[in-house]
Amino acid sequence: MEKKVLLSEEQPGFGEGLLKALAMDPVEVVKTVKDSGIRGRGGAGFPAGLKWGLAAAASSQVKYVVCNADEGEPGTFKDRVLIEKYSRRLFEGMAVAGYAIGSAQGIVYLRAEYEYLVPVLEEAAGLSVGEGLLGENIRDTGFSFNIEIRVGAGAYVCGEETALLESLEGRAGLPRNKPPYPVSSGYLGKPTVINNVETFCAIPYIILNGAEWYFDLGVGECSGTKLFSISGDVERPGVYELPMGSPLAELLELAGADDVQAVQVGGASGRTIAAQDLGKPLSFKGLPPGGSVIVFDSSVEMTGVLENFMEFFVHESCGQCTPCREGTPQLLKAVEAVMSGAVSSIQELDDYFTLARVMKTTSKCGLGQTAANCFVDIITGFTEFHDHGHHHQGGDV
Ligand SMILES: Cc1cc2nc3c(=O)[nH]c(=O)nc-3n(C[C@H](O)[C@H](O)[C@H](O)COP(=O)(O)O)c2cc1C
């Protein structure tokens, strides 16, 4: 069932969650976020409370709260909807994070394509400042929190949190080595919490209604609700909110998908699912709940889709490390060979499946680590090689 919280018609007033947090001890705020079980909504699913606790424990006079609004994963547009409708909720969540970790400065990193949303964000910030919910000495609590809005330059890799920090600092968006993690050395070398737009937007509800309430919104062991952007061959594309752990089939029903050949879940870097797997849950242990769901009906040539994704990765690889820089064009070459009929057995692709595993294990950042997912899934699941019983060949990258 569609269970709406972030997108609910009945919203609590902006600032109620922040004011409740400001009456709590910062340690208690972090504990509430931890107990809620919320994991980052940007894709990787790191527990938000744990991240906040680490940043809170870092000793520094200056710390930062950064919102990742890069939303670069193909097929994802949920953060755009949140920014358009609920920028003030986003700022509220960021301010709660600032209070929890001891930071007075928030930065929203907006993807270049969303530059037109800058006035929306600025107007929302102005309203919040006007009501004493942002800015200096918020409601006479002694806590100050300011927001700055920054716009990226259009690189997918800048959604990766350390590339994002490089970009914020005015350099090319090349992912950093980790550790150190941003919680200890982030923006300008200071402890920094980076969370996705949706993660921050959920925080005020968690503070207002409690950790247990939030946790119980999810299915079974999953916590909370999740936004999904669904597009492709569906009758009603758009953004839907479902309990985390809901089966993919439920989302497809809401969006109206009758003829399903394949579903790309979690964007280009996610997984490509066949019709028999639609009952699987969207969760951090199941189908990647990153936010993007693209449906392909039976008329779609899936190798063409794969070619498109591989071209994307070749283009977006930052070139900093060898497995990703050299591996992505090799995989594209293999796709083109398959499409032209130059490959007659899956054994001929063995070296490429080995390459896929090497890329997953040795690439420096998540881009290279996941770029081969679509190759393995589509070649083994949606080509003529599918029926030859070689599904195990590629293994699970
Ligand atoms: C190539 C790449 C692109 C990414 N793009 C985004 C993005 O657009 N938005 C986002 O929130 N996280 C993105 N991430 C994940 C971030 O590195 C980071 O995990 C996230 O911002 C943390 O916030 P969260 O814990 O609230 O999800 C990306 C990661 C990689 C490797």
Ligand code: SF4
């Ligand atoms: S995996 Fe790709 S995008 Fe990431 S650092 Fe290496 S070359 Fe750059």
